[in-house]
Amino acid sequence: MVIVTKVIEWDMGHRVPNHKNKCRNLHGHRYRLEVSVQGDLCAEAGSSNEGMVFDFGDLKELLRQCISEQLDHVCMYYAEDSLLREFFAAHPEQLVAIAVPFIPTAENIVRWCYEQLKAVLPPHLKITRCILYETPNSWAEYTEQT
Numbered sequence: 001m002v003i004v005t006k007v008i009e010w011d012m013g014h015r016v017p018n019h020k021n022k023c024r025n026l027h028g029h030r031y032r033l034e035v036s037v038q039g040d041l042c043a044e045a046g047s048s049n050e051g052m053v054f055d056f057g058d059l060k061e062l063l064r065q066c067i068s069e070q071l072d073h074v075c076m077y078y079a080e081d082s083l084l085r086e087f088f089a090a091h092p093e094q095l096v097a098i099a100v101p102f103i104p105t106a107e108n109i110v111r112w113c114y115e116q117l118k119a120v121l122p123p124h125l126k127i128t129r130c131i132l133y134e135t136p137n138s139w140a141e142y143t144e145q146t
């Protein structure tokens with residue numbers, strides 16, 4: 001088995017509505033997601049993927065489609081956060097936001113990213129590592145329990 005890793009980044013706003021400190025304020029981060037996938041090397045002679053686990057370009061495109069394209073320069077907010085829900089509902093033409101059924105902590109966002117990718121990844125590949133950096137010094141890692 002060989003493991004390959006791709007990194008993507010995007011800018012996104014959020015807040016943690018119940019937080020005891022400054023994370024309750026609306027603010028943003030440069031999010032960085034590191035995803036590693038494991039699989040057998042393609043042995044199909046003459047194939048574009050010969051000698052690869054998965055084409056880095058194809059992995060990048062999957063990550064773009066299912067994660068960064070949806071999240072870049074938007075605000076992710078908890079659907080039960082009435083303050084932001086009402087704010088965004090009042091400005092549907094001016095602002096793009098994504099409501100999610102969880103408080104958008106790094107821990108919950110990394111799980112969301114994992115599930116987004118898992119839903120579109122070819123079934124012969126397994127996500128072995130999924131790490132979301134909220135800052136260069138703070139990150140969350142999602143691992144599926146087996």
Ligand SMILES: [Zn+2]
Nearest residue numbers: 014023027029
């Ligand atoms: Zn934050």
